[in-house]
Every structure is written in C-alpha cells, then in structure tokens.
Amino acid sequence: MIPSDENEWKKQLDPESYHVLRQKGTERPFSGQYYLNKDTGIYECKACGNEIFHSSAKYDSGCGWPSFTEPVSADAIRVEMDYSHGMVREEILCAKCDSHLGHRFPDGPKDRGGIRYCINSVALDFKKEH
Structure with missing residues (x-):
C-alpha cells in the first residue's frame, strides 16, 4: 500500500x-x-514496487548512475520538467507513487533511441531473473 503522508514514507x-x-x-x-x-x-521503484526498467535496457553510460534506454512500458513513468539548480532537465517520476527516480537526457546511444534515463540506485530495487 502506498503511504498517504510523508511521515509514513519516512517509516x-x-x-x-x-x-x-x-x-x-x-x-x-x-x-x-x-x-x-x-x-x-527487473528494476522496480523502491517506494512502491512498480516495474520501471528491464536489465536489457541498461547500459554503461559512464555517468556514475545506472543508465537505461527505455522503461518497461510508457506508463511505468511520468516525465515533468525540472528547473532546479539553474538547469532545465526532464525529471523521471514513478507513475504509480510519484516518487523521484532520476532524469532523462537526449545523449543516449543513437542506435537505441538516443535517450538516457539516468536513475539513482537508491530509488530502485532489483528482482533477479532465474
């Protein structure tokens, strides 16, 4: 169940x-x-368990954070403009619980769509396939 207030999220x-x-x-x-x-x-949102990325979309971008070329589905995430820190970026949010996951940039592999989803590890859980 998704918490209804920030005190529940903190717990x-x-x-x-x-x-x-x-x-x-x-x-x-x-x-x-x-x-x-x-x-x-599968990489899931650590806050709610929503499936966000499959490992087949992961690649080493060299940026220091896990990078992906696409989410598991278009409705797994939401994108909002982020104007914080004097930058203009596309923020990636979990579509199920609205938690911040990372940002999206137009500098991904050209042969895989050209988009890089730069995601914080602490925002994810990983379910290994056997």
Whole structure:
C-alpha cells in the first residue's frame, strides 16, 4: 500500500532513499549498488514496487548512475520538467507513487533511441531473473 503522508514514507524508506525518492535528492555518482550491476532482471521503484526498467535496457553510460534506454512500458513513468539548480532537465517520476527516480537526457546511444534515463540506485530495487 502506498503511504498517504510523508511521515509514513519516512517509516517505510531508509533515510537516503527517502531523500532521493521523496525530496528529489541525488546519490553521489559511482556510489550506487546498481551502477555496475550486470544481472538479468527487473528494476522496480523502491517506494512502491512498480516495474520501471528491464536489465536489457541498461547500459554503461559512464555517468556514475545506472543508465537505461527505455522503461518497461510508457506508463511505468511520468516525465515533468525540472528547473532546479539553474538547469532545465526532464525529471523521471514513478507513475504509480510519484516518487523521484532520476532524469532523462537526449545523449543516449543513437542506435537505441538516443535517450538516457539516468536513475539513482537508491530509488530502485532489483528482482533477479532465474
């Protein structure tokens, strides 16, 4: 069940995940547990379990965060404009619980659509396929 207020979110999430998912923070680059993950499976929103990315869409962009070329489906995420920190970016939010996942940029692999979904590891859980 998705929490109805921020106090419930704080009880459900560890402090770093809460900061990223609910307060639109960012983890340090090259520090996340999924940055170098090469296992096959599904990446889910850590806040609500919504399936967000399949490992087949993951690639090493060199940016320091897990990068993907596309979500599992168009309705898995929402995109909003983010004008914070003096930048203009496309923010990626979980479509189910509105938690902040990361940002989308137009510098992904050209042969895979040219989009890079730059996502915080602490915003994700990973379900390995067997």
